[in-house]
Amino acid sequence: MLTTERLHGLFVPVITPFFSDGGIDLESFHGHIAHLSACGINGIVVNGTTGECPTIHNEEAGALLHAAKLAAAPRGIPIIAGTGSNDTAEAVKKTEQAAKQGADAALSVVPYYNRPSQEGIIEHFRQISKVGLPVIVYDIPYRTGVGLTLRSAQTILDMEGVIGLKDSSGGLQMTSELSHVCPKPILCGDDANFFASLCNGAQGGILASANVRTAQFVRVFELFNEGRIQEAKQEFNSLLPLIRLLFQEPNPAPLKWLLAGQGSIVSDTLRLPMTPISGRLAEELRPFL
Numbered sequence: 385m386l387t388t389e390r391l392h393g394l395f396v397p398v399i400t401p402f403f404s405d406g407g408i409d410l411e412s413f414h415g416h417i418a419h420l421s422a423c424g425i426n427g428i429v430v431n432g433t434t435g436e437c438p439t440i441h442n443e444e445a446g447a448l449l450h451a452a453k454l455a456a457a458p459r460g461i462p463i464i465a466g467t468g469s470n471d472t473a474e475a476v477k478k479t480e481q482a483a484k485q486g487a488d489a490a491l492s493v494v495p496y497y498n499r500p501s502q503e504g505i506i507e508h509f510r511q512i513s514k515v516g517l518p519v520i521v522y523d524i525p526y527r528t529g530v531g532l533t534l535r536s537a538q539t540i541l542d543m544e545g546v547i548g549l550k551d552s553s554g555g556l557q558m559t560s561e562l563s564h565v566c567p568k569p570i571l572c573g574d575d576a577n578f579f580a581s582l583c584n585g586a587q588g589g590i591l592a593s594a595n596v597r598t599a600q601f602v603r604v605f606e607l608f609n610e611g612r613i614q615e616a617k618q619e620f621n622s623l624l625p626l627i628r629l630l631f632q633e634p635n636p637a638p639l640k641w642l643l644a645g646q647g648s649i650v651s652d653t654l655r656l657p658m659t660p661i662s663g664r665l666a667e668e669l670r671p672f673l
């Protein structure tokens with residue numbers, strides 16, 4: 385199981401490859417995770433936003449978790465399962481299933497769409513944290529419609545079963561303030577803010593962009609960790625143009641286009657309502673193949 389001590393460094397929320405008919409391509413998935421694991425990453429998130437969790441069914445989530453565990457096992461890379469829902473009972477059930485299926489931790493998002501109160505969000509995470517699988521809280525208000533206040537984040541981080549927080553709040557304040565007052569790790573979830581987040585106390589990142597150029601993202605973290613700040617900044621700056629393009633159209637379509645183009649996955653198929661990238665973005669991304 386993942387602990388607060390091991391929750392640092394670079395974590396990759398993996399894409400879920402599909403065949404052109406929409407079925408899951410487990411062979412490409414296995415190969416992609418084996419490649420990521422060899423790049424020195426600290427963990428994998430299966431069935432996160434980047435893994436297109438809204439269109440992945442429960443049985444498929446189990447198969448993906450199993451395949452990820454097999455692919456990452458030779459290097460002992462922990463597997464974190466996305467278990468978010470805007471129905472607390474469903475989020476608890478998904479977390480219980482992930483625990484049974486051997487996940488090392490769960491990444492659970494602030495309930496989306498129904499816009500609960502802060503008390504409701506706190507209670508949501510209290511229930512999930514009781515399952516017994518270490519929980520990473522995921523704050524991403526631009527997707528969920530409601531975000532955590534600093535005070536709620538602190539209350540949730542104080543819960544015994546919660547091991548850290550992924551901050552995609554869009555700024556640096558949450559990471560900066562929480563990392564001063566809370567001993568548990570805060571991880572960056574805003575790819576373009578990765579370097580700035582490290583400077584503000586983040587212990588690492590869960591970054592969709594690191595599905596490509598993985599070793600370079602690992603290097604940014606390692607350089608920073610060794611105190612070679614200027615070199616880390618330079619390395620990160622060289623990734624920024626690509627990061628910007630990857631979020632120019634909805635994630636993970638640009639990532640899948642690149643991975644299919646370089647032969648890492650068979651097809652760049654997405655499940656609706658996600659759609660392939662535009663021809664214009666493809667032209668901008670082509671030099672990065």
Ligand SMILES: O=C(O)C1=N[C@H](C(=O)O)C[C@H](O)C1
Nearest residue numbers: 397432433434573591592635
């Ligand atoms: O899947 C994830 O986890 C991430 N998703 C975010 C998003 O798609 O908005 C981006 C972040 O890199 C990680």
